[in-house]
Amino acid sequence: MSQQDWMLMHRVAAGDEAAVSELYDRFSSLVFRVARQLLPTQADAEDAVQEVFIRLWQTADRYDPRRAKLVTWVMLIARRHLIDRLRRSAVRGKTTSIEGDPASTSPNLGPEIRPQEAERNIRLLKRISELPKLQRTVIERAYLQGYTLREVSEQLEAPLGTVKSALSRGLARLRERAKAEWAV
Amino acid sequence: MTSPEPMTRQELLELAALDALGLLDRYEAALYTRSFHHASAPVQDEIVRLQAEIASDETLLPVDEPDGSLRERVLRKVAEAIEAEASEFAPLATIGRRRRGSNESDGRSTFGTSGPFWRAAAFILAGTVVVLAYFWSDATKAHNELAMVALSSLTDGQLTQMIGPDITSFMFDDNVQRIVLKSTNPNASLEAVLFINPETGTAFLVTNNFPQSLEPTFSVNITTTGEQPEPLLAFMNISGLGGFRLDSLKYAANALTSATWTITEISSGTVLLTSI
Numbered sequence: 001m002s003q004q005d006w007m008l009m010h011r012v013a014a015g016d017e018a019a020v021s022e023l024y025d026r027f028s029s030l031v032f033r034v035a036r037q038l039l040p041t042q043a044d045a046e047d048a049v050q051e052v053f054i055r056l057w058q059t060a061d062r063y064d065p066r067r068a069k070l071v072t073w074v075m076l077i078a079r080r081h082l083i084d085r086l087r088r089s090a091v092r093g094k095t096t097s098i099e100g101d102p103a104s105t106s107p108n109l110g111p112e113i114r115p116q117e118a119e120r121n122i123r124l125l126k127r128i129s130e131l132p133k134l135q136r137t138v139i140e141r142a143y144l145q146g147y148t149l150r151e152v153s154e155q156l157e158a159p160l161g162t163v164k165s166a167l168s169r170g171l172a173r174l175r176e177r178a179k180a181e182w183a184v
Numbered sequence: 185m186t187s188p189e190p191m192t193r194q195e196l197l198e199l200a201a202l203d204a205l206g207l208l209d210r211y212e213a214a215l216y217t218r219s220f221h222h223a224s225a226p227v228q229d230e231i232v233r234l235q236a237e238i239a240s241d242e243t244l245l246p247v248d249e250p251d252g253s254l255r256e257r258v259l260r261k262v263a264e265a266i267e268a269e270a271s272e273f274a275p276l277a278t279i280g281r282r283r284r285g286s287n288e289s290d291g292r293s294t295f296g297t298s299g300p301f302w303r304a305a306a307f308i309l310a311g312t313v314v315v316l317a318y319f320w321s322d323a324t325k326a327h328n329e330l331a332m333v334a335l336s337s338l339t340d341g342q343l344t345q346m347i348g349p350d351i352t353s354f355m356f357d358d359n360v361q362r363i364v365l366k367s368t369n370p371n372a373s374l375e376a377v378l379f380i381n382p383e384t385g386t387a388f389l390v391t392n393n394f395p396q397s398l399e400p401t402f403s404v405n406i407t408t409t410g411e412q413p414e415p416l417l418a419f420m421n422i423s424g425l426g427g428f429r430l431d432s433l434k435y436a437a438n439a440l441t442s443a444t445w446t447i448t449e450i451s452s453g454t455v456l457l458t459s460i
Contacts (some may be wrong), residue, residue: 015269024259032254037246045250050257066228067220075240076205079205149207171205175238
């Protein structure tokens with residue numbers, strides 16, 4: 001698979017539109033969902049997805065399958081682009097907030113969301129809200145709002161190492177709880 | 185001052201999620217990647233798998249699917265971008281293609297706005313294998329930190345702010361010759377490549393894994409036939425990767441490319457890397 005993925009990205013780098021299509025078909029769902037997580041509206045997210053796939057084409061020749069699987073690469077490119085976009089638009093902090101009622105502040109609970117999707121989105125935010133306070137705050141600010149860890153460290157007046165540990169443990173805990181829920 | 189010790193397996197695993205999700209800043213991401221390179225193959229495999237699991241973990245994402253029309257819009261936009269670049273750069277005979285939109289800057293500069301930094305991404309030519317062979321003499325080298333720094337810096341405009349056009353002018357000039365300097369100590373991880381333009385008498389030095397210092401600690405030296413080594417540049421290393429331009433090299437073109445190049449530690453005179 002890694003050799004095939006390298007060949008795919010090599011073709012993408014060369015401007016092979018069939019390769020770009022294949023890349024889109026494999027990863028558009030994930031990219032869109034992370035865009036939706038970070039950006040306030042569906043339209044913003046869709047615009048961002050277009051930008052991400054252009055970025056993926058621009059950087060395709062840098063992909064090294066020995067360092068990361070393609071999904072890691074794609075999502076890293078996507079997240080970094082989205083965070084940059086978020087910073088430029090200065091809407092950080094107005095998107096997902098878990099303070100108060102998650103349902104009332106989530107940007108994902110618009111009329112276009114089906115009931116079962118809304119429920120699962122609420123569940124994610126509820127899981128975050130159940131984390132210890134520091135983990136919850138760090139995840140909200142760094143993972144959901146795009147602040148750097150240094151910025152979060154300064155905001156919270158906490159050592160950078162503490163912030164990193166809280167984020168790492170918080171993410172691990174979210175994943176564990178999600179798996180436990182799905183296993184039921 | 186020496187470079188930080190590589191992270192342990194446990195540290196690499198603890199920060200794997202942050203690295204995969206782009207939550208480490210550029211310097212930390214470069215340190216992480218450097219530590220990844222130093223780790224054993226089984227640990228590297230473990231991290232690659234873990235990061236892929238994290239990156240694809242849908243439980244951390246909202247449940248939303250794009251509109252059906254988005255596919256066509258995205259593919260059209262990408263096709264337009266490809267076509268636009270092809271039209272602009274068609275006349276150039278280049279080793280690799282420069283890409284638009286690679287100069288995003290977000291102002292998050294950790295190292296200030298001056299200094300011998302360059303944009304690692306500019307090094308990456310089309311085709312990973314070509315890049316690796318181009319940069320380091322050991323074509324079987326498992327990892328290329330330049331590519332990884334680029335990976336970690338993709339939308340971080342810090343390097344872009346500090347870099348002039350120098351390195352790209354060296355990269356895409358057919359007159360430029362590349363000389364790889366090899367460490368005299370097989371156990372050391374120092375690396376350096378010289379890009380020499382004999383026609384203009386200029387060169388660009390790329391260094392990797394040099395110990396960090398706050399004052400010039402290393403010297404680039406040239407030894408032409410029958411002559412003593414002559415120091416050309418004293419430099420210090422601030423980060424894992426460094427880039428330094430050498431101007432006004434007053435040697436004949438063939439002398440530059442046939443000379444012996446060395447990098448020495450200034451205080452001891454120890455030869456750390458050599459072109460022979």
